[in-house]
Amino acid sequence: MIHLNKKSRTLVITLFLVCITLLGGNHFAVSASALQANFEAPLLTYKGTHGVEIRSYVPGYDLDKLKEIYDEFAKNTIGEEIAYLSHINLYPDYPRGTNTVGMWHGEWFRDQIAPGRYIDLFGVGDDNPYVLNTLSHEYGHHFLYYYLNKKEGISNNYLDSEYAKIRNLNHYTEIDNGDHCWSAVEIAAEDYVQLFGSPNLTRIRSYQYTPQENAHLPLAWEVPGLYDYFVNLSGLKGKEDRDAPSMPLLQLTEVTSEGLFFQWDEATDDSREPLIYSMVGVTHPTEDSTVKYLMSITKENNCYKSSLSRRQLREDRIEDILVKLIVMDQSGNAVSNNIQIDLSRPEDYFFLMPSPVLYLK
Template sequence: MRRMSFILFMFAFLFFFQDRVHADVVDLTKKAQAQAYEDYYPLIARYNGTSGVTFESYSVYWNTTKLAQLEQELLKNKHGAELSLLGSVKIFPDYPAGQNVLGQYFAQYQVSPKLSLLSNRYIHLYGGNEWTTVEEMATTLAHEYGHHFTYYYLLNKEQCLPNEWLQSQYAAARELFRYPSVHADGSGAYKWYMPEILAEDYVQLFGSPNALKGHMQMNVHLPTPFELPALQTYWKNQLGAPYEPMPPLPLRLTNYTVKNNVYALKLYTYADATAYVNAQDGNGRYASVYIGSVPKGVKETTYDGATLNNEVSWLFRSTMVDTALFRVVQPTTKGFNRGSATLRVQYGTIDSLVSPPPLFPDVVGEELQEAARLLYERSVISGFPDGTFRPNERLLRRHAALMLIRELKLTLPERYVMKATDVKPTDPWYKEMAIAEAYGLLTGYNGKLYPNDYITRAQMAAILTRVYADVYEQPTGNRSFIDVPPSHWAYEPINTLFYNRVTINNPYRPNDIVTRGQFVLFLKRTIDKK
């Protein structure tokens, strides 16, 4: 039995320690025709999809039912107008384009009268006798569709020929100018070929849950698209709502143990939906693997190489790899998928990588993190039960008042009688509103405090300058604001905040709702002036 276990382990080792398989783009614009692999295989099944895409199988393992399932998988990748230009997806039993080629996308475009991708483009998926389930084909399908998607946008929208892509807006947003190895003409290494970088970006930002599971971008030297707000902004400008740039998810090594060169790593993660933890070797030579799922919220999970299966455990053995890469990715139904930066664990210097969990995992940016920590230590904020702060949530007037009450350590004056007519003694926030009214934190109007209304940026300026009148310096001049004329009711408070560098925004956006993150920043900058 011990011998059998050893043989099985070696089989897994040999199977997973092989050169990465990859996919190619075939540009038919530059060729008379492509190799017609269909001529060498009998057609097994055909499915005319409801999407307008035809699915064909030349593998006995892919019948009409599974082709219909494959269409549903395709549609789980985010898509738009470009889908109408895809004519077919074909599955072949083996690897006619080469053992290392899992799929190909066949591009073709016209240059005049306007540069545009032609219709009836097609995708080939290879190894159908080996990859026999939709889940196993998902990443290759997403990668090939990523070629179709990105060709459409760079050709049709940017009007940029493939050999000019290094000068594209996409390349600038992706910061590819930092990497001299990147090429757009196929003359260099495959992992630096720009169409492949684009397709990998697509899988990460737009791919289906199945495509993301176990996937890590092949080029380990590039930052992930989750770390590049300019790249996400590029796609937001192309696609519109609901695509909004999002900060990367946190992923930290918080502790580890090691025995006989086998490591157990404790990883801290945070996601606002179920996410996947993926890994690969530090050089990106071998196929990435799926480590496990993490549920919504803040989690610290230990991954022990001594107990993980053989497909994964080799990444935790310093005798096999000196560096392992980890990433958490979170599929979304709307907007961009989310993910972390790559956590690079070098076993030889692992002690330097260990760090404590962040106070709030969803607080991003050095100043905002400092503000949140300061106010947490002063018992002004405590966060939510799930461990988050939710800096982008809009702030209610009563919540703003509560933060100020805690910061100023105010108590209710004895025998104070509440005057506001919209706060009842039975309300959970009655005491806080009474304190806010007694000390003039909230003044309201028409005899009401409106505790459950959102607070605007103009109202926030008025409250802060009233409460901290002895802290702020009086302006020596009147600032000109794009959107706040001198006649505006809150001009003087806003001018005071700007003069004291509590805000630096011009336009100020006085009618915008204040977020929790903005308020703690304003409060921290005010406290710093004391």
């Protein structure tokens, strides 16, 4: 989400906020604590080696917890752009509604990003597994706004960037149509997480089966030249491991009245084993909603198997579904194989050789 407000040209040219939104319920509950935080002292602070300060408004968090969050944050790829980030706020509640879990606050001064930028993280607590993923995503906004402005003179319209050309964003009519997952700036931040993010994100189960919000675009490691573009843009090398695993062949092998059954063979050529396999069914019951079915996986010798309940799909009135196999190595590098299935005739998809999400030329 971006808000643009024109200010005096001699002071601030544009002010904008970039949010990460989790798909799900539409509950919106305004809370006073984060809205008042700018006027209240944090409960605790910790300043890390890069000079960025963690400011906690979370009761019960001690210095060790703040240091732990900072140390995990520092595992993301960081360069000179960090000098423009002042602090990271931790809030226990959701002042903008439970769908908004993070926000990067950007500001331009004389056509350049202004110092003193900061990140808000909402819903922070020991039971929240998304904090580190959200922090990496929000820092991705900071990272890309800085380097796109410095290297390409881009201050807002990502579709004018070399990044958009490599990502082929202009070939998708859905781009910047108001849907969060089709926002060019959100796609770019997700790419930062995949290519330059902390390898420890592999510990987060939701990241294993959803390395990016948009299920209909190829994953970052599947886009030719995208990693090299990030390297050339920033002058940084990203993760130590710069190879994604190869993709096993996903097959629909059986259709019964009870379920859809899939299998694939184990991949053994990645240097960061053991590989993490995830199966998920993605569907859109309505135009503005997404439902994901997490699928259990079993292994017999070197063959993996998974299935979807047709009864559950019928009860949920699902007519078609995108079945995704996501393979991730221990560095967090991931690729996917996908089968789009019309549930009125699933037998048509027997033994078809699926491919990664179509990469438009």
